[in-house]
Amino acid sequence: MSVRLRVDPIACTGHGLCAELLPEWVRLDDWGYPIINADPVPGNLRAHADRAVDTCPTLALLLAKERR
Protein backbone atom coordinates (compact mmCIF):
# COMPACT_ATOMS: atom_id res chain seq x y z
CA MET A 1 0.00 0.00 0.00
CA SER A 2 1.43 3.35 -1.01
CA VAL A 3 0.92 6.54 0.93
CA ARG A 4 1.15 10.15 -0.14
CA LEU A 5 1.71 13.18 2.00
CA ARG A 6 -1.08 15.77 1.83
CA VAL A 7 -1.68 19.11 3.46
CA ASP A 8 -4.98 20.76 4.28
CA PRO A 9 -4.14 24.25 2.94
CA ILE A 10 -6.83 25.96 5.04
CA ALA A 11 -5.64 24.36 8.29
CA CYS A 12 -1.92 24.95 7.52
CA THR A 13 -0.54 28.14 9.02
CA GLY A 14 3.03 27.65 7.91
CA HIS A 15 4.80 26.55 11.08
CA GLY A 16 7.21 24.66 8.85
CA LEU A 17 7.96 21.75 11.16
CA CYS A 18 7.20 19.30 8.35
CA ALA A 19 10.05 20.70 6.28
CA GLU A 20 12.39 20.36 9.26
CA LEU A 21 11.42 16.77 9.92
CA LEU A 22 11.11 15.63 6.32
CA PRO A 23 13.32 17.86 4.15
CA GLU A 24 13.61 15.08 1.56
CA TRP A 25 9.89 15.38 0.81
CA VAL A 26 8.86 18.86 1.96
CA ARG A 27 10.32 22.26 1.15
CA LEU A 28 8.97 25.67 2.04
CA ASP A 29 7.91 28.40 -0.34
CA ASP A 30 8.99 32.04 0.06
CA TRP A 31 6.29 32.56 2.69
CA GLY A 32 7.02 29.45 4.75
CA TYR A 33 4.26 27.21 3.46
CA PRO A 34 5.06 23.61 2.54
CA ILE A 35 5.53 22.43 -1.03
CA ILE A 36 5.08 18.70 -0.86
CA ASN A 37 6.37 16.06 -3.23
CA ALA A 38 3.26 14.47 -4.73
CA ASP A 39 4.84 11.05 -5.30
CA PRO A 40 4.22 8.13 -2.90
CA VAL A 41 6.43 8.41 0.17
CA PRO A 42 9.24 5.81 -0.08
CA GLY A 43 9.44 3.17 2.66
CA ASN A 44 12.71 4.48 4.10
CA LEU A 45 11.09 7.85 4.82
CA ARG A 46 7.88 6.47 6.24
CA ALA A 47 8.87 6.82 9.89
CA HIS A 48 9.95 10.44 9.36
CA ALA A 49 6.69 11.16 7.51
CA ASP A 50 4.68 9.70 10.41
CA ARG A 51 6.55 11.90 12.84
CA ALA A 52 5.98 15.01 10.69
CA VAL A 53 2.25 14.25 10.58
CA ASP A 54 2.11 13.74 14.36
CA THR A 55 4.08 16.93 15.03
CA CYS A 56 2.09 19.36 12.86
CA PRO A 57 0.72 21.95 15.31
CA THR A 58 -2.45 22.54 13.30
CA LEU A 59 -3.03 18.89 12.33
CA ALA A 60 -2.91 20.02 8.70
CA LEU A 61 -0.59 17.27 7.51
CA LEU A 62 -1.84 13.80 6.74
CA LEU A 63 -0.80 10.62 5.01
CA ALA A 64 -3.35 9.50 2.43
CA LYS A 65 -3.41 5.76 2.00
CA GLU A 66 -4.18 4.36 -1.40
CA ARG A 67 -5.54 0.98 -2.18
CA ARG A 68 -3.64 -0.72 -4.98
Next chain:
Amino acid sequence: MSLNDDRWPRRQNIQETVVLPPASAAAAELTEAGLPRLLAGVRRGGGATPLREHLHQHGPLTDGRLRGSERSALIELVERSGLRGRGGAAFPTGRKLRAVADGGRRPVVVCNGAEGEPASGKDKLLLTSVPHLVLDGVALAAAAVGASEAIVCVERNAGDALAAVTRALDERQRSRLDRVKLKLSAVPPRYLAGEESALVNWLNGGPAKPTVVPPRPFERGVSGRPTLVQNVETLAQLALIARHGAAWFRAIGTADQPGSALVTLSGAVAHPGVYEIALGTPLGEVLAGAGGTTGQVEAFLIGGYFGSWLPAHTALPLPLAEQGLRAAGCSLGAGAITALPAGWCGLVETARIVRYLADENAGQCGPCVHGLAAIADATAQLARGNHNPSLERRLLRWAGEIQGRGACHHPDGAARLVRSALRTFAEELRRHERDGPCRTARRNSSAPKLLPAAERSWR
Protein backbone atom coordinates in the same frame (compact mmCIF):
# COMPACT_ATOMS: atom_id res chain seq x y z
CA MET B 1 -31.18 48.30 -14.19
CA SER B 2 -29.60 48.21 -10.81
CA LEU B 3 -26.63 46.16 -11.89
CA ASN B 4 -23.48 47.69 -10.60
CA ASP B 5 -21.58 49.08 -13.57
CA ASP B 6 -18.31 48.57 -11.78
CA ARG B 7 -18.81 44.83 -11.95
CA TRP B 8 -18.28 44.82 -15.70
CA PRO B 9 -15.10 44.80 -17.67
CA ARG B 10 -15.96 48.13 -19.24
CA ARG B 11 -18.15 50.96 -18.12
CA GLN B 12 -20.77 49.76 -20.53
CA ASN B 13 -23.39 47.62 -18.85
CA ILE B 14 -23.47 44.40 -20.79
CA GLN B 15 -26.91 43.44 -19.62
CA GLU B 16 -28.42 46.61 -21.04
CA THR B 17 -26.77 46.26 -24.40
CA VAL B 18 -27.63 42.62 -24.90
CA VAL B 19 -27.83 41.86 -28.55
CA LEU B 20 -29.65 38.81 -29.73
CA PRO B 21 -27.71 36.53 -32.04
CA PRO B 22 -27.59 38.26 -35.41
CA ALA B 23 -29.69 35.57 -37.05
CA SER B 24 -32.50 36.18 -34.63
CA ALA B 25 -32.51 39.93 -34.87
CA ALA B 26 -35.09 40.00 -37.65
CA ALA B 27 -37.44 37.23 -36.58
CA ALA B 28 -37.77 34.51 -33.99
CA GLU B 29 -37.70 31.77 -36.61
CA LEU B 30 -34.82 29.36 -36.46
CA THR B 31 -31.81 29.82 -38.62
CA GLU B 32 -30.10 27.00 -40.43
CA ALA B 33 -27.92 26.46 -37.38
CA GLY B 34 -31.02 26.15 -35.23
CA LEU B 35 -30.26 29.22 -33.17
CA PRO B 36 -31.37 30.77 -30.95
CA ARG B 37 -32.35 28.09 -28.48
CA LEU B 38 -31.81 29.41 -24.98
CA LEU B 39 -32.43 32.99 -26.02
CA ALA B 40 -35.46 32.21 -28.19
CA GLY B 41 -37.82 33.46 -25.49
CA VAL B 42 -35.99 36.67 -24.69
CA ARG B 43 -38.44 39.55 -25.07
CA ARG B 44 -37.35 42.30 -27.38
CA GLY B 45 -38.49 45.02 -25.02
CA GLY B 46 -36.63 43.52 -22.08
CA GLY B 47 -38.08 42.09 -18.89
CA ALA B 48 -38.80 38.54 -17.90
CA THR B 49 -40.97 36.23 -19.98
CA PRO B 50 -44.09 35.41 -17.91
CA LEU B 51 -44.96 31.77 -17.21
CA ARG B 52 -47.88 31.56 -19.63
CA GLU B 53 -45.86 33.02 -22.49
CA HIS B 54 -42.93 30.76 -21.63
CA LEU B 55 -45.04 27.60 -21.70
CA HIS B 56 -46.66 28.71 -24.95
CA GLN B 57 -43.25 29.20 -26.51
CA HIS B 58 -41.45 26.08 -25.28
CA GLY B 59 -44.36 23.74 -24.62
CA PRO B 60 -45.50 22.21 -21.34
CA LEU B 61 -43.21 20.57 -18.87
CA THR B 62 -43.66 17.09 -17.43
CA ASP B 63 -44.96 17.72 -13.95
CA GLY B 64 -41.85 16.46 -12.21
CA ARG B 65 -43.67 13.46 -10.78
CA LEU B 66 -41.20 11.00 -12.20
CA ARG B 67 -41.10 7.38 -11.08
CA GLY B 68 -37.94 5.33 -10.77
CA SER B 69 -37.74 4.19 -14.38
CA GLU B 70 -38.66 7.64 -15.71
CA ARG B 71 -36.04 9.22 -13.52
CA SER B 72 -33.28 7.06 -14.91
CA ALA B 73 -34.69 7.63 -18.42
CA LEU B 74 -34.23 11.37 -17.94
CA ILE B 75 -30.66 10.88 -16.72
CA GLU B 76 -29.97 8.60 -19.69
CA LEU B 77 -31.39 11.26 -21.99
CA VAL B 78 -28.99 13.85 -20.56
CA GLU B 79 -26.10 11.39 -20.87
CA ARG B 80 -26.99 10.73 -24.51
CA SER B 81 -27.23 14.46 -25.21
CA GLY B 82 -23.58 14.91 -24.23
CA LEU B 83 -24.41 18.09 -22.27
CA ARG B 84 -21.47 19.44 -20.28
CA GLY B 85 -21.59 21.93 -17.43
CA ARG B 86 -21.55 25.57 -18.53
CA GLY B 87 -20.09 27.03 -15.35
CA GLY B 88 -16.51 26.61 -16.54
CA ALA B 89 -15.42 23.06 -15.76
CA ALA B 90 -17.32 21.42 -18.66
CA PHE B 91 -18.00 18.28 -16.60
CA PRO B 92 -20.49 15.83 -18.18
CA THR B 93 -23.88 16.73 -16.65
CA GLY B 94 -25.34 13.23 -16.98
CA ARG B 95 -22.51 11.74 -14.96
CA LYS B 96 -23.02 14.30 -12.21
CA LEU B 97 -26.77 13.63 -12.13
CA ARG B 98 -26.16 9.92 -11.79
CA ALA B 99 -23.58 10.31 -9.01
CA VAL B 100 -26.00 12.45 -7.00
CA ALA B 101 -28.98 10.16 -7.69
CA ASP B 102 -26.94 7.18 -6.49
CA GLY B 103 -25.76 9.03 -3.36
CA GLY B 104 -27.85 6.93 -0.99
CA ARG B 105 -29.65 9.82 0.71
CA ARG B 106 -32.30 12.22 -0.57
CA PRO B 107 -30.32 14.81 -2.52
CA VAL B 108 -30.58 18.59 -2.76
CA VAL B 109 -30.36 20.55 -6.01
CA VAL B 110 -28.56 23.90 -6.13
CA CYS B 111 -28.91 26.21 -9.12
CA ASN B 112 -25.70 28.20 -9.26
CA GLY B 113 -26.45 31.75 -10.34
CA ALA B 114 -23.63 33.29 -8.30
CA GLU B 115 -21.95 34.59 -11.43
CA GLY B 116 -18.98 36.28 -9.77
CA GLU B 117 -16.88 36.46 -12.93
CA PRO B 118 -16.82 40.16 -13.85
CA ALA B 119 -16.45 39.48 -17.58
CA SER B 120 -19.53 37.23 -17.75
CA GLY B 121 -23.18 38.23 -17.87
CA LYS B 122 -24.88 35.19 -19.39
CA ASP B 123 -26.35 33.68 -16.23
CA LYS B 124 -27.75 37.03 -15.13
CA LEU B 125 -29.27 37.44 -18.59
CA LEU B 126 -30.99 34.02 -18.40
CA LEU B 127 -32.25 34.66 -14.86
CA THR B 128 -33.47 38.15 -15.76
CA SER B 129 -35.10 37.41 -19.10
CA VAL B 130 -36.09 33.71 -19.18
CA PRO B 131 -36.24 32.67 -15.51
CA HIS B 132 -38.82 29.96 -16.19
CA LEU B 133 -36.52 28.13 -18.59
CA VAL B 134 -33.93 27.97 -15.80
CA LEU B 135 -36.52 26.97 -13.18
CA ASP B 136 -37.85 24.25 -15.52
CA GLY B 137 -34.31 22.88 -15.54
CA VAL B 138 -34.13 23.06 -11.75
CA ALA B 139 -37.41 21.18 -11.40
CA LEU B 140 -36.33 18.56 -13.94
CA ALA B 141 -32.94 18.05 -12.33
CA ALA B 142 -34.64 17.66 -8.95
CA ALA B 143 -37.04 15.11 -10.40
CA ALA B 144 -34.19 13.23 -12.09
CA VAL B 145 -32.13 12.82 -8.92
CA GLY B 146 -35.14 12.44 -6.60
CA ALA B 147 -34.64 15.70 -4.68
CA SER B 148 -37.56 17.28 -2.87
CA GLU B 149 -35.76 20.56 -2.27
CA ALA B 150 -33.94 22.89 -4.66
CA ILE B 151 -32.26 26.21 -3.96
CA VAL B 152 -31.74 28.90 -6.58
CA CYS B 153 -28.66 30.99 -5.73
CA VAL B 154 -28.42 34.50 -7.15
CA GLU B 155 -25.82 37.15 -6.42
CA ARG B 156 -27.13 39.64 -3.86
CA ASN B 157 -26.15 42.63 -6.02
CA ALA B 158 -27.89 41.32 -9.14
CA GLY B 159 -31.13 43.18 -8.42
CA ASP B 160 -32.85 42.54 -11.75
CA ALA B 161 -32.09 38.82 -11.66
CA LEU B 162 -33.26 38.55 -8.04
CA ALA B 163 -36.50 40.36 -8.81
CA ALA B 164 -37.19 38.27 -11.91
CA VAL B 165 -36.55 34.97 -10.10
CA THR B 166 -38.65 36.05 -7.11
CA ARG B 167 -41.55 36.87 -9.43
CA ALA B 168 -41.11 33.65 -11.41
CA LEU B 169 -41.06 31.51 -8.26
CA ASP B 170 -44.26 33.22 -7.15
CA GLU B 171 -45.93 32.55 -10.51
CA ARG B 172 -45.00 28.89 -10.35
CA GLN B 173 -46.23 28.52 -6.81
CA ARG B 174 -49.58 30.06 -7.67
CA SER B 175 -50.05 27.70 -10.61
CA ARG B 176 -48.79 24.73 -8.55
CA LEU B 177 -46.41 23.80 -11.35
CA ASP B 178 -43.64 22.12 -9.40
CA ARG B 179 -43.57 19.20 -7.06
CA VAL B 180 -40.13 20.14 -5.73
CA LYS B 181 -39.91 22.89 -3.13
CA LEU B 182 -38.02 25.80 -4.74
CA LYS B 183 -36.20 28.29 -2.57
CA LEU B 184 -34.16 31.39 -3.32
CA SER B 185 -30.87 32.38 -1.71
CA ALA B 186 -29.23 35.78 -2.21
CA VAL B 187 -25.48 35.11 -2.17
CA PRO B 188 -22.70 37.56 -1.18
CA PRO B 189 -21.30 39.28 -4.27
CA ARG B 190 -17.80 37.79 -4.14
CA TYR B 191 -15.71 36.38 -6.97
CA LEU B 192 -15.36 33.05 -5.16
CA ALA B 193 -18.94 32.70 -3.88
CA GLY B 194 -19.94 30.71 -6.96
CA GLU B 195 -17.28 28.09 -6.36
CA GLU B 196 -19.18 24.86 -5.68
CA SER B 197 -17.93 24.21 -2.17
CA ALA B 198 -18.23 27.92 -1.25
CA LEU B 199 -21.88 27.89 -2.27
CA VAL B 200 -22.52 24.77 -0.19
CA ASN B 201 -20.63 26.32 2.74
CA TRP B 202 -22.85 29.40 2.45
CA LEU B 203 -26.08 27.37 2.26
CA ASN B 204 -24.98 25.44 5.35
CA GLY B 205 -24.77 28.67 7.32
CA GLY B 206 -21.06 29.37 6.87
CA PRO B 207 -19.23 32.10 4.96
CA ALA B 208 -19.34 31.91 1.15
CA LYS B 209 -15.75 30.63 1.09
CA PRO B 210 -14.46 27.42 -0.47
CA THR B 211 -13.83 24.40 1.74
CA VAL B 212 -11.34 21.58 1.44
CA VAL B 213 -12.54 18.79 -0.84
CA PRO B 214 -13.18 15.86 -0.62
CA PRO B 215 -15.92 15.41 0.36
CA ARG B 216 -17.23 17.02 -2.81
CA PRO B 217 -20.76 18.47 -2.80
CA PHE B 218 -22.11 15.50 -4.79
CA GLU B 219 -20.98 13.26 -1.93
CA ARG B 220 -21.83 15.46 1.04
CA GLY B 221 -23.16 18.95 0.50
CA VAL B 222 -26.12 20.97 1.76
CA SER B 223 -27.24 19.57 5.15
CA GLY B 224 -24.79 16.74 4.57
CA ARG B 225 -26.87 15.44 1.67
CA PRO B 226 -25.64 14.56 -1.83
CA THR B 227 -25.91 17.90 -3.61
CA LEU B 228 -26.21 18.62 -7.31
CA VAL B 229 -24.70 22.03 -8.01
CA GLN B 230 -25.42 23.07 -11.59
CA ASN B 231 -24.80 26.32 -13.40
CA VAL B 232 -27.82 28.38 -14.55
CA GLU B 233 -27.14 27.83 -18.26
CA THR B 234 -26.64 24.09 -17.80
CA LEU B 235 -30.09 23.81 -16.21
CA ALA B 236 -31.68 25.91 -18.97
CA GLN B 237 -30.10 23.55 -21.52
CA LEU B 238 -31.52 20.61 -19.55
CA ALA B 239 -35.00 22.11 -19.85
CA LEU B 240 -34.60 22.20 -23.64
CA ILE B 241 -33.15 18.69 -23.87
CA ALA B 242 -36.07 17.26 -21.87
CA ARG B 243 -38.48 18.83 -24.37
CA HIS B 244 -36.67 18.27 -27.67
CA GLY B 245 -34.44 15.23 -27.10
CA ALA B 246 -30.78 14.32 -27.38
CA ALA B 247 -30.64 14.19 -31.18
CA TRP B 248 -32.03 17.72 -31.44
CA PHE B 249 -29.45 18.92 -28.93
CA ARG B 250 -26.59 17.28 -30.80
CA ALA B 251 -27.65 18.72 -34.16
CA ILE B 252 -25.27 21.62 -33.55
CA GLY B 253 -21.97 21.89 -31.72
CA THR B 254 -19.05 19.47 -31.79
CA ALA B 255 -19.06 15.71 -31.13
CA ASP B 256 -17.20 16.25 -27.85
CA GLN B 257 -19.20 19.31 -26.85
CA PRO B 258 -22.59 19.30 -28.52
CA GLY B 259 -25.21 22.02 -28.45
CA SER B 260 -25.25 25.76 -28.17
CA ALA B 261 -23.58 27.92 -25.54
CA LEU B 262 -23.81 31.47 -24.32
CA VAL B 263 -20.76 33.68 -24.61
CA THR B 264 -20.29 37.17 -23.16
CA LEU B 265 -18.32 39.46 -25.48
CA SER B 266 -16.78 42.58 -23.99
CA GLY B 267 -13.98 45.06 -24.61
CA ALA B 268 -13.29 46.34 -28.13
CA VAL B 269 -16.39 44.75 -29.71
CA ALA B 270 -18.88 46.77 -31.79
CA HIS B 271 -21.90 45.31 -29.96
CA PRO B 272 -20.77 43.83 -26.67
CA GLY B 273 -23.22 41.50 -24.99
CA VAL B 274 -24.38 37.94 -24.54
CA TYR B 275 -24.63 35.78 -27.65
CA GLU B 276 -25.76 32.23 -28.26
CA ILE B 277 -23.40 30.28 -30.49
CA ALA B 278 -23.04 26.75 -31.76
CA LEU B 279 -20.08 25.29 -29.86
CA GLY B 280 -17.11 24.96 -32.17
CA THR B 281 -17.82 28.20 -34.06
CA PRO B 282 -14.53 30.03 -34.72
CA LEU B 283 -14.02 33.14 -32.58
CA GLY B 284 -13.69 35.32 -35.69
CA GLU B 285 -17.14 34.27 -36.87
CA VAL B 286 -18.66 34.87 -33.44
CA LEU B 287 -17.16 38.37 -33.36
CA ALA B 288 -18.43 39.10 -36.86
CA GLY B 289 -21.93 38.37 -35.53
CA ALA B 290 -21.36 41.07 -32.93
CA GLY B 291 -20.39 43.65 -35.53
CA GLY B 292 -16.71 42.80 -35.37
CA THR B 293 -14.05 44.41 -33.26
CA THR B 294 -13.49 48.13 -32.96
CA GLY B 295 -10.00 49.04 -34.08
CA GLN B 296 -6.98 46.82 -34.25
CA VAL B 297 -7.25 44.17 -31.54
CA GLU B 298 -3.93 42.52 -30.67
CA ALA B 299 -5.07 40.06 -28.02
CA PHE B 300 -8.10 38.36 -26.49
CA LEU B 301 -8.74 37.23 -22.95
CA ILE B 302 -10.48 33.86 -23.36
CA GLY B 303 -12.37 32.45 -20.37
CA GLY B 304 -12.63 35.58 -18.24
CA TYR B 305 -10.42 36.43 -15.29
CA PHE B 306 -9.88 32.74 -14.81
CA GLY B 307 -8.73 32.45 -18.41
CA SER B 308 -5.77 33.07 -20.70
CA TRP B 309 -4.55 35.76 -23.07
CA LEU B 310 -4.08 34.76 -26.67
CA PRO B 311 -2.66 36.85 -29.54
CA ALA B 312 -5.41 37.80 -32.01
CA HIS B 313 -3.89 35.86 -34.91
CA THR B 314 -3.98 32.68 -32.81
CA ALA B 315 -7.38 33.33 -31.26
CA LEU B 316 -9.49 34.38 -34.24
CA PRO B 317 -9.48 31.07 -36.16
CA LEU B 318 -9.91 28.96 -33.00
CA PRO B 319 -13.14 26.99 -32.69
CA LEU B 320 -14.85 27.90 -29.42
CA ALA B 321 -15.04 24.47 -27.78
CA GLU B 322 -12.85 22.94 -25.13
CA GLN B 323 -10.97 20.51 -27.38
CA GLY B 324 -9.69 23.09 -29.83
CA LEU B 325 -8.97 25.65 -27.14
CA ARG B 326 -7.07 23.22 -24.95
CA ALA B 327 -4.67 22.66 -27.82
CA ALA B 328 -3.98 26.42 -27.79
CA GLY B 329 -3.43 26.31 -24.04
CA CYS B 330 -6.69 27.90 -22.91
CA SER B 331 -10.25 27.09 -21.97
CA LEU B 332 -13.62 28.62 -22.79
CA GLY B 333 -14.53 28.60 -19.10
CA ALA B 334 -17.93 30.17 -18.65
CA GLY B 335 -17.71 31.77 -22.11
CA ALA B 336 -16.39 35.23 -21.25
CA ILE B 337 -14.30 36.76 -24.03
CA THR B 338 -12.72 40.21 -23.85
CA ALA B 339 -11.04 41.96 -26.77
CA LEU B 340 -8.12 44.13 -25.63
CA PRO B 341 -8.75 47.56 -27.16
CA ALA B 342 -6.07 48.97 -29.48
CA GLY B 343 -3.54 51.06 -27.61
CA TRP B 344 -4.23 49.39 -24.29
CA CYS B 345 -1.37 47.63 -22.56
CA GLY B 346 -1.96 43.94 -21.93
CA LEU B 347 0.50 43.93 -19.05
CA VAL B 348 -1.24 46.82 -17.32
CA GLU B 349 -4.62 45.12 -17.70
CA THR B 350 -3.20 41.84 -16.44
CA ALA B 351 -1.70 43.57 -13.42
CA ARG B 352 -5.10 45.06 -12.63
CA ILE B 353 -6.92 41.77 -13.02
CA VAL B 354 -4.38 39.89 -10.90
CA ARG B 355 -4.69 42.57 -8.23
CA TYR B 356 -8.44 42.08 -8.30
CA LEU B 357 -8.02 38.29 -7.97
CA ALA B 358 -5.54 38.75 -5.13
CA ASP B 359 -7.95 41.06 -3.31
CA GLU B 360 -10.78 38.61 -3.85
CA ASN B 361 -8.95 35.65 -2.30
CA ALA B 362 -10.75 34.03 0.59
CA GLY B 363 -7.95 34.62 3.06
CA GLN B 364 -7.74 30.95 3.92
CA CYS B 365 -4.77 29.28 2.24
CA GLY B 366 -1.24 30.63 2.75
CA PRO B 367 0.06 30.03 -0.79
CA CYS B 368 -2.93 31.93 -2.23
CA VAL B 369 -3.00 34.77 0.33
CA HIS B 370 0.74 35.51 0.10
CA GLY B 371 1.44 34.18 -3.39
CA LEU B 372 -1.27 36.16 -5.16
CA ALA B 373 -0.33 39.38 -3.37
CA ALA B 374 3.33 38.91 -4.37
CA ILE B 375 2.39 37.97 -7.93
CA ALA B 376 0.13 41.03 -8.18
CA ASP B 377 2.97 43.28 -6.95
CA ALA B 378 5.49 41.78 -9.37
CA THR B 379 3.10 42.00 -12.32
CA ALA B 380 2.41 45.64 -11.48
CA GLN B 381 6.15 46.31 -11.39
CA LEU B 382 6.64 44.73 -14.81
CA ALA B 383 3.69 46.73 -16.14
CA ARG B 384 5.21 49.95 -14.78
CA GLY B 385 8.36 49.22 -16.71
CA ASN B 386 10.55 48.07 -13.84
CA HIS B 387 11.50 45.15 -15.96
CA ASN B 388 14.38 42.96 -15.00
CA PRO B 389 14.99 39.32 -15.80
CA SER B 390 15.19 38.25 -12.17
CA LEU B 391 11.79 39.77 -11.40
CA GLU B 392 10.28 37.94 -14.35
CA ARG B 393 11.95 34.68 -13.30
CA ARG B 394 10.68 35.05 -9.76
CA LEU B 395 7.17 35.77 -11.03
CA LEU B 396 7.21 32.62 -13.15
CA ARG B 397 8.56 30.57 -10.25
CA TRP B 398 5.80 31.82 -7.94
CA ALA B 399 3.17 31.15 -10.61
CA GLY B 400 4.45 27.57 -10.81
CA GLU B 401 4.70 27.10 -7.07
CA ILE B 402 1.20 28.22 -6.06
CA GLN B 403 -0.41 25.94 -8.65
CA GLY B 404 -2.65 23.33 -7.00
CA ARG B 405 -1.85 24.47 -3.46
CA GLY B 406 -5.15 26.08 -2.53
CA ALA B 407 -8.34 24.45 -1.27
CA CYS B 408 -9.94 25.66 -4.50
CA HIS B 409 -8.53 26.54 -7.93
CA HIS B 410 -8.30 30.29 -7.31
CA PRO B 411 -4.47 30.41 -7.25
CA ASP B 412 -4.29 28.16 -10.32
CA GLY B 413 -6.42 30.58 -12.34
CA ALA B 414 -4.30 33.60 -11.39
CA ALA B 415 -1.10 31.70 -12.19
CA ARG B 416 -2.43 30.67 -15.59
CA LEU B 417 -3.48 34.23 -16.40
CA VAL B 418 -0.03 35.63 -15.55
CA ARG B 419 1.83 32.98 -17.51
CA SER B 420 -0.36 33.57 -20.56
CA ALA B 421 0.27 37.33 -20.26
CA LEU B 422 4.05 36.90 -20.16
CA ARG B 423 3.80 34.72 -23.28
CA THR B 424 1.34 36.87 -25.21
CA PHE B 425 2.82 40.24 -24.25
CA ALA B 426 6.50 39.28 -24.47
CA GLU B 427 7.07 42.11 -26.93
CA GLU B 428 5.43 44.70 -24.65
CA LEU B 429 7.62 43.42 -21.84
CA ARG B 430 10.75 44.16 -23.87
CA ARG B 431 9.36 47.53 -24.93
CA HIS B 432 8.74 48.46 -21.29
CA GLU B 433 12.29 47.45 -20.50
CA ARG B 434 13.63 49.59 -23.31
CA ASP B 435 11.35 52.65 -23.22
CA GLY B 436 10.13 52.65 -19.64
CA PRO B 437 6.57 52.71 -18.35
CA CYS B 438 3.69 52.39 -20.70
CA ARG B 439 1.70 55.58 -21.25
CA THR B 440 -1.56 53.68 -21.43
CA ALA B 441 -1.08 52.73 -17.79
CA ARG B 442 -2.91 55.90 -16.87
CA ARG B 443 -6.04 54.94 -18.78
CA ASN B 444 -9.25 53.95 -17.06
CA SER B 445 -9.03 50.38 -15.94
CA SER B 446 -10.94 47.64 -17.66
CA ALA B 447 -10.94 45.70 -14.41
CA PRO B 448 -13.85 46.30 -12.08
CA LYS B 449 -13.34 48.47 -9.06
CA LEU B 450 -13.63 46.55 -5.85
CA LEU B 451 -16.95 46.83 -4.13
CA PRO B 452 -17.09 49.14 -1.13
CA ALA B 453 -15.83 47.49 2.05
CA ALA B 454 -19.34 47.26 3.49
CA GLU B 455 -20.45 45.09 0.58
CA ARG B 456 -17.29 43.02 0.43
CA SER B 457 -18.61 40.55 2.93
CA TRP B 458 -18.50 36.77 2.92
CA ARG B 459 -21.83 36.50 4.70
